[in-house]
Amino acid sequence: MALTNSWIEQLPLKKVLSCKEVHGGDTNKAYQVKTPEKSYFMKVQPNNPASYFDHEQRGLKEMGKAGINTLHPLYNGQINGDAYLLLNWLDTDVGSQEDLGRMVAKLHQRHNDQFGFGDVYKNRVVTKDNHWNNDWVDFYVNQRLLPEVNYAKKAGRWDDFREQHFQRMVAKFTDYYGKNKVTPSLCHGDLWFGNVLFSKGEPYLIDPDAVYADREFDIAMTTVFGGFSNHFYRAYNEVYPFRAGIAERLSWYRFYYLCMHLDLFGESYGDAVDDILRQY
DSSP states (O other): OOOHHHHHHSSSSSOOOEEEEEEESSEEEEEEOSSSSSEEEEETTTTTOOGGGGGHHHHHHHHHHHTTTOOOOEEEETTTTTTEEEEEEEOOOOOOHHHHHHHHHHHHTOOSSBBBEEEEEEEESSSEEEEOBHHHHHHHHHIIIHHHHHHHTTTTOOOHHHHHHHHHHHHHHHHHHHSSSOOOOEEEESSSGEEEEEETEEEEOOOOOOOOOOOOHHHHTTSSSSOOOOOHHHHHHHSOOOOTTHHHHHHHHHHHHHHHHHHOOOOGEEEHHHHTTTOO
């Protein structure tokens, strides 16, 4: 998406020297905006109101309150019908997986009385209901799993095998957490390695889909696409020890991420979804 000069001139910046498109994920268009004083990272979501970025901004701010390195929302608005969000720019380099593990553990040590995030927003395919909930089973099944499964059904990406094994997974999940208490932890919500960067040797978490949830929800995502080393998990465990049996519980959280990819990208993720469901 090429931005016109008239579009760029409406940004709340004194003088823009350049605006070039950069890699910014699957959802938004992303740009590096340079002024004489500094550089900015800008996200643009065409044909949406400024409020499109409300959830992300709240997540960034909440992580900042927890002392987590992240980007800072600076300006947000709408230009010619397109939502934009301006954040600080970071030059990236390399850093320590141990530092990253300790930082994620620190994030998860920020607790809340309820699960959720107190908002509702929609991605490309489903509405995410983050209304506060005292019950982790109810939140995860009804406010996370069922909306994405219902979309898969409407899109023709669901069959009897998936339904039968999904119901078995939900029953096992419900039974386990009916007997085992979960403390709501601040979770990044989309913790794959593409949402990690290092700047001046320090780890940063970006692009959150923040939610107060079972911390194993985040840990499961780190195992889906790789990038996190054993050093990450050891350092995390030293700060905030994993509960016994974590490896047996990660699959029902991996399912959420892979089913969302089934919804977003189609049957290329079907085998991965079936591999998880086959365990139940």
